[in-house]
Amino acid sequence: MALRLTQTVRDYDTVARLGGDEFVILLHHSQENSATAVADKICHAIAQEFLLEGLRLHTSCSIGISTFPDHGLEYDVLLRRADMAMYQAKSLGKNHFSLFSDALEREGMEYWQLETELREALERKEFELYFQPKINLATGAVCGAEALIRWNHPVRGLLTPDMFITYAERSDLIIGIGNWVIHEVCRLLHQWDLMGVPPMEISFNASPRQLLESDSLIAQIEESLASFSILPQRLTMEITETALMQEKTWKTAHEVVKCGISISLDDFGTGYSSLSLLQKLPFSSLKIDRSFVRDFIDNLTDGTLVRAIIGLTRDLGMEVVAEGVETQIQATTLARYGCQIGQGYFFSRPIQTTQFLEYLKTA
Template sequence: MKEITLGVGLAIEIALIIATILIISSHLRKNSRNNTNIQLNEQYYKSLFEENPDAIFIFDLNGKFVVANNAVSIYGYSVAELIDKPFSGFVLPNDLERVTAHFVEAVEGTATNYECSILDKEGQQREISVTNIPIFVNEVIDGVYTIIKDITKHKKAQHDLMEAEAKYRSLVENSLVGVYIMQDGKLVYVNPRLCEMSGYKCEELVGLNVSEFIYPEDLALVNENISKRFNNEIGTIKYEYRAIRKDMSVITFELYGSKIVYNGKEAIIGTVIDITERKNTEKMIKHMAYHDQLTDLPNRYLLREKLNEAIIASSQNNCRFALIFLDLDRFKAINDTMGHEVGDKVLIEIAERLKGCVNEKDIISRYGGDEFSILLPESGEQRAIEVAQQIITKLSLPLTFQHHELLVTPSIGITVFPNHSESLDTLIKNADLAMYHAKSLGRNNYQFFNEELNKKAQHELDMELNLRKAMEQNQFELFYQPQVNLETNQIYGAEALMRWIHPEKGIIPPDSFIPLAEETGLIIPMGEWAIRTACRQNQKWQEAGFSPITVSVNISAKQFFQSNLVEIVESALTETGFNPKYLELEITESITMDVERSITTLLELQRLGVKVSIDDFGIGYSSLNYLKRLPIDKLKIDQSFIRECPHDMNSNTLVRTIIIMAHLLKMKVIAEGVETEEQVSFLLSQGCKEAQGYLFSKPLPVSEFEMDYMQKRLEK
């Protein structure tokens, strides 16, 4: 029994020992885990402190460095150099008071965050972001834990960005072009220049739907281009459209735009330039090129374009059209007896009366001089007869000018497409032949083209024969019209003008034979004769002791484009010994239409030292886009522009435009047909210093020109 009791007690004791061991073991394991956690936390703290890329410090309550991590090296210091030193020695004076206040807040228990400037060891200013955290030990503040992040680069980038934005804003706000941003169909930004151009205040434009100021006819174009940009069909786009100003006037913009992201949403940014004045100028120049200055009717060049369009349309639609040519009978007599001013008024009145004979689809043009043409689309013989009869009736009514009653009748020729030809040039030629046939039948009637007009062709052959005979018998002479410097009133040159001295008919004016010479090709030998004669005569004057002058000779288009023009000019200069700098060749505007061929010939003439001018500038069609490429020395303003100056505002504007254009292209400019002192004053005020015309002298034969001008120059 005793042994049993002893056994139970031993078992209990053993159990207690085991339990004690387990408790001790559990306690030891717990202590071991706590120690491990402490060591782990110490490692965490050590890594966070020592490996942190930002500088970390502990300050005592007096603001002295107690501990620092190795990141302070980015400021050039070692940890040892900082310990026991106050932070105030590193802060810029301007920031010290604010930094101290933040430190005091941390000492008093409030964490703070701020930015300031310090100096690194090399004395360079560094921008930093500072976080101060109070250190509590047993619920008492024992120091301040400080983390600083170097934001120097960030601040510089921020400063650069602000500076760039300021520059951009200044550039945009003061730009000479309009700038806008559009989002959801509305303007969300506009610069002052756009407001100025549109007449709106900025606050009025912002929020306005673009459709509210776009010209209605251009709205579809604008919307289409906006859609293309938003759909990434195109990148940057350039196009023109019309807009309505606040005062309801219409202006034309040239727009450059592209897609951007603005305030997190897609938008369109763009610039606009007000090109209204440029478009008006282009329109005016184009109008000048295609319209007659006196009557404002389409000229022959526009007629040719419309004729070509009519031929194409009529061929496709299997229909006809009629072409009417008319010439005013005895119009030259009006000019000769009453002067060109009355003659011009007659032409203007005739143009107005012709407008009353046709409908809106018909095209009236002044073909040249006193010749007019009328294109009647989708018309045959019957319509042409009705219009021709109406013209004869209306033009037969008397005209009254300066208390004189004038009667002007027309001679009318008619061709019908395709009956009389399917060729543009042949239609014009046949209408012209029919017109002259009407004139030959007594005037004031109309005639259709027919084969009987071969008689007219025979007449031209006879004239051609007479022209050839005139060349063989030396019936041509050169007359000279002086060209005057308006500032000094001295002549500096003369234009050589061809005259046909017929043994029976006397002086035949150039208008009577030059066109035929052009058509038959006789103008080429006649032109060569004129060049050689002018060079020879001018050389004689110089050898006789007269002061040198520039002599200008007209060159026809056919002569200009002959293959050996340059060789002819060079040969004439060599044979006569004439200095090329005193020779000027006057070409027509039509030559500028074939730019590439023209440039080659003009450069060769320039190489010889010969000057080149464009004669009668403004009445034909000059390819203004290419005019700047041509080596031209001078533009000659046609007398029809000068005639109304300075009393007619339109004439003044046209003349001023030509002078400005010539000067911008580094060309001289001379006015033809000057007849009054008022015209001289106007030309001088516009910068035109050269002129010729009846105010100074009519064209003179050699003997009279010598006596009246060359001799007087020598005496002076």
Template structure:
């Protein structure tokens, strides 16, 4: 704006200079008068001449256009009639003092048009002396800067609001949060920050398209707004994440009440894109200030940590931040870094657990199980690092390593004359979704000279939830001869429909059922039913987690002879398994 004003003032000076030069060449006084009048009338800047008391003596057409008043409505009246009421009386006192002292004043001033609208001008006032040098009148030159002000307001709005929903954006949230944290040093002056993440939003985007997702976000924003006070700040943090800043809510109960209202607001379905009905839930993490953080970054981080905890509890849940969550999050981050480094430092090793015929103890096959011998943590339980690997996506790289190493070991055993007929390897859902999975597996088998029927891929029931996609991929694997086992059967998405339609070879009974044989009648009946189901589908059934003779005998009586568990053998490193196969001490 300053550059624009500078250019305007320069243009006005240049015009004045040129007019003075022109008047030197005009002979008569009348000609000079006509020229001055023409310049005065044609100027785009408003010009007003007043007496020393501020009464209007002369105005040009630009001034009349800007103010909205006709000439007869201005002449003889004081310019104070244009006052907006936005400036204190001291503002005008200082302006008149400057004129009296310096003969000049310049600045931004707000006036009111005839229709009542407020407008901003950049005003330059100069004192005009008479022949004796005494002040005679004032000349004001003004530029209407309302369009610039409007542009500034629009830019400011765009800088602080989300374009899609019209809510506050991240910048406005951080600015407001910084302000309230400075003012809230005592718990009773505090409030709460609620970090909200929509559940199942990605499914809406993927199935109905991004326009439907955008429409849903706008409707969610309206629903959330209906649950809040006017003083609460609702911001879109990004994607499908929202943040609510509650001021003056010092208790956990108050924040919990708001969280419950927000979740309840999502209970009704939404209609998007011409009537498509969708349902979404949300997870909410809550951090209280100043207790849980005295800076915006800390408070947001802690609310996000609580959100992560809420999501682990399922949809439509809220959780408060606890300091232990930060320690757990730090440990999780450190372990994730160490996990990725472990692959480069050869800290992973494969153990193999035999699968046997329980009738005579003969070897059927082996299952490859990954173990982590961390240089800093020692032997890390798979229950700790496998879920983390799956969440972070590292399971794909780790799974590829397991497949390569297991295939190489199978080749070595076959070369040594070990009667290996089955190599079982777990395949994660993320690996299963890799578009080039079949090609990579074929390359690993060909590279080690292994028959495809030797490899048995164990998948969990969750992989089968996308039945159409699963059928296509499983069909491709079956076409090259790879065997498929449904692992942990009975603990996930069990459906007779997919059992009839998908290609698979083996059902593995989860150890949680096998472990309760003889102690819980329901588990025993479930095991017997799964065995009957497998036989009815002409599929092999393998029981895992067999640890007692009683469990073995029950399984044999029910018709399941393929077993795996500590009763027969624990998992071994490859070298120790060699000794076990030969019946040697290990």
């Protein structure tokens, strides 16, 4: 990696490693256009295949660019702004670079403000779990639910995960938030048991950062299960393909299964390595992404893909969950194709705990 980086710049430029997988390159006497040209050259160089001990490896990079004096006069300012631009590049996908702008500065200020508020939210207990029922498509009975976090923001009102999880992912806060979700799911299951609510399976989402922090995740799972006397078979951890892009997370997934908790592959079909993941990890279920379910009735291609996914998953001995079910005809057709479980607005939106318990009484 170091050799490829140094080969893309001039002899009098500086290449340094900040730590982990982060590098800094100082281009002397360069203008904006030459900096972007070098960034493009680096992206192409890093994307080339690595041969390591007989293995062919591929990697990518994200590059943020800031220039002196346009974007700052001091080193720490230039580094911070290049870091902002790097996160912008990451959001564009693999092997991109991005140049700092005033708009990024405004977004950066918003990020630091929201990070502070997120820390306070954990302390003030502003988070809440909503539940979206999962329905057995053959019988119409509730067979479980997905726990979804909401933030009761004191000023902005009720916030859904898409409005704050990205910010939490960029800091260590996602670990604390993820731990809270696991603890709260177990606490509520224990409370429902005392109320006489019929036992059911509850799924929760795991973030990429949680899966990279294996010891912390497993410790939280074991502590929560033990504290509330919950059988691990009542929990399912949903993992997206994106979260499993690093092989280190595969070991964590196996450790979770060893605890007795099932794992489900979420948003199937939207990532890069679905079939290989099904081969390498012990999934108990698979969720067909809503982007396929939305149009599969009228779109021949989507319909063919949905049937193929259901057939493949059932042949592998896994349950199939279709998310984003919004109409009766979708539910009926999915059941006819062999899909066991449906989830979506046709059955219920995500609802508060008290509403969910009422839903169970009438379902």
